Amino acid sequence: MSHTFHIPVLGLGFTIDTPLKVARYGISSVLSVVDDILIERMREFYAQKDDEVFVPIKAGEPDSRARRITAYLNMINRKVNQQFDELRAQPFEEGTDITRYFDLLPDTSVLKSRYVEMIATQDAAVKRRLELALRAEMEKGAIDVNIMSKVDKMNYAANGELLGEENSDALAALRGFANSDLNSSIILSAGMNPRLYSYLENFKDFFPDAKGRLKKKIVLKVSDFRSAFIQAKFLAKKGLWVSEFRIESGLNCGGHAFATEGYLLGPILEEFKSKRQEMIADVFSLFQSALIARGTVVDEAPKMRITVQGG
Structure with missing residues (x-):
């Protein structure tokens, strides 16, 4: 702990x-x-x-x-x-x-x-x-x-x-x-950049070792469940796991008002709560297939945290 x-x-x-x-x-x-x-x-x-x-x-x-x-x-x-x-x-x-x-x-x-x-x-x-x-x-x-x-x-x-x-x-x-x-986390914020996300593949520290441990973890700041799911699947297809999603509030530290088109934080969190296990299962399936193709076997999904990022 x-x-x-x-x-x-x-x-x-x-x-x-x-x-x-x-x-x-x-x-x-x-x-x-x-x-x-x-x-x-x-x-x-x-x-x-x-x-x-x-x-x-x-x-x-x-x-x-x-x-x-x-x-x-x-x-x-x-x-x-x-x-x-x-x-x-x-x-x-x-x-x-x-x-x-x-x-x-x-x-x-x-x-x-x-x-x-x-x-x-x-x-x-x-x-x-x-x-x-x-x-x-x-x-x-x-x-x-x-x-x-x-x-x-x-x-x-x-x-x-x-x-x-x-x-x-x-x-x-x-x-x-x-x-x-x-031995820490890279926190990617301000939206998805496919070129940057794809570049993560070039560094072994972002991939799990034989025991499933990650030396360097990926954390994404997101605005809603849909965005989190899309980005997680994009990375999982490359054998990369998102260890944490940080959900930004409607008014975050960048001053972006209601980036989710008016959806409030409560319903956003409720969607993460209700669909979390489904997301983990789907993402892990892609993640596991990609790792097998690379010659690595991981039997269970690494931890995936959901947190709230305040302003």
Whole structure:
């Protein structure tokens, strides 16, 4: 059972380094990779801040956008892992980050209850045993990445030559995430982009391993059931599974009023509820057939979550 909780924040500068502020406390967040110039500046900033060697990736270099994104995500992942290891090694004393980690957990959390039990324990040997168990169950927050599917400008070399579809903004950003060390989710928003969705096939991390586990998961932001079903089937035919649908409210963070032609959130959620199992069965059949063609066998459908994305 996961003990992390999620901050659904996007944008540009506001979220570019959010994981460094919250991931060690078990809080997942989403960062945008729209602006690789900002990303490269932030990578330089943190290298200087932590007295590390910074090797710039210049804009004119081959595959610079994707490489900048990969380098930044790997840096964020490495620093979050360091932060989390240091936090988990701290003593359970007032004012420490490890104490803050458990204080931030909701009162309904099983892990929070075990923490409260440990604090109240007077027996030193029992307390040490409980502390070890708590440290073992701690989880850092995920470093998820957002790509706005339709923000997919074609790019050109300095001499005016078209760089090709694989170097468009969205595809290069996806490649940057796919080549990173992250074990997290790519969140695709702002509509369906068949070219981008098809490009997912090029990266093994989006496909399940022999045990059905996914290193990198696909999350789609959708407005209604029909849109979710169409996109899920499109990806399933390629052997790609949608791990989560995030349903955007009528007035979401982009300010798009009633994208579903006036359908309110209640009826939309009811349709997901009533047709969810049917969708999973149909999508899994396509998914399983595609994987068999690739030489992989998966006996049961991976998890598929339905969540609501607020404004």
